[in-house]
């Protein structure tokens with residue numbers, strides 16, 4: 515291994531810069547030249563591939579987003595696009611690639627690896643925490659902290675006016691952000707795609723909160739919930755209980771930005787380092803994660819086929835503590 519390329523792909527997540535930095539610095543430690551590929555597969559196809567210096571990754575560990583930029587690239591879905599990417603890898607004599615992204619990124623890498631046999635390893639970079647083969651993904655903890663900070667502020671105003679707030683959080687079709695943040699902010703209810711939402715049950719819960727003289731009520735709604743988004747659910751609640759002063763906040767992309775938390779910086783640093791070590795040890799076509807605080811390796815084929823399961827203990831805890 516003389517040259518390794520690194521890119522970020524799919525949705526950005528806080529901590530991606532810390533991961534790139536760890537890849538680059540580990541390369542230098544092993545006398546390998548690190549190459550930054552800009553905008554994910556798009557840059558691989560366009561040949562936007564540049565040698566990185568140690569200085570390029572100075573002062574980035576604390577920054578959100580990704581300085582290599584990220585993109586979604588339709589051309590990589592085509593054989594022609596992937597051939598172009600292969601030609602560029604050969605042109606730059608890259609011996610291995612570190613791809614930081616989500617399951618789409620790993621699906622592309624898996625297909626590419628089968629076609630062209632270029633050593634690829636993946637790092638889980640997504641705030642959604644839905645990837646199989648790792649307990650935590652890069653960006654998840656920071657997103658959680660962002661949600662918590664925002665909802666704490668909403669709680670202040672909700673308390674002052676005895677209001678019900680429905681707060682919609684990200685996570686696509688998974689409820690990790692909603693469940694953990696809901697527990698952390700003491701939400702009265704948490705609605706997630708993994709469990710069926712019944713509006714009657716939600717209303718009963720809210721009414722019991724009113725009877726218990728709660729000053730405010732917060733319902734965390736995962737964006738992928740089966741009953742709809744926070745606006746739709748608020749409407750359904752209002753139809754059943756017109757006396758509720760229900761307000762809606764959709765947190766949106768604020769959850770994807772910001773300086774990465776300590777947990778994300780350390781996770782990204784460990785994974786970036788492990789990615790280079792894996793390529794040096796001829797481990798390829800797999801995602802590197804952390805399971806029980808140990809580095810773990812999951813073949814792309816497995817990582818993209820399964821989804822991480824929600825911890826049902828946390829579901830029970832949320833239920834008990836919301837009374």
Ligand code: ATP
Pocket residue numbers: 523524525526555585586587588589590591592615616617618619620621622623625639640
């Ligand atoms: P996030 O979880 O943040 O959305 P992701 O990696 O899942 O991240 P996607 O947009 O799904 O994001 O995938 C990133 C890129 O991977 C796509 O833009 C595309 O270039 C490539 N890709 C995804 N699926 C495939 C596929 N089936 N074949 C080839 N390339 C793919």
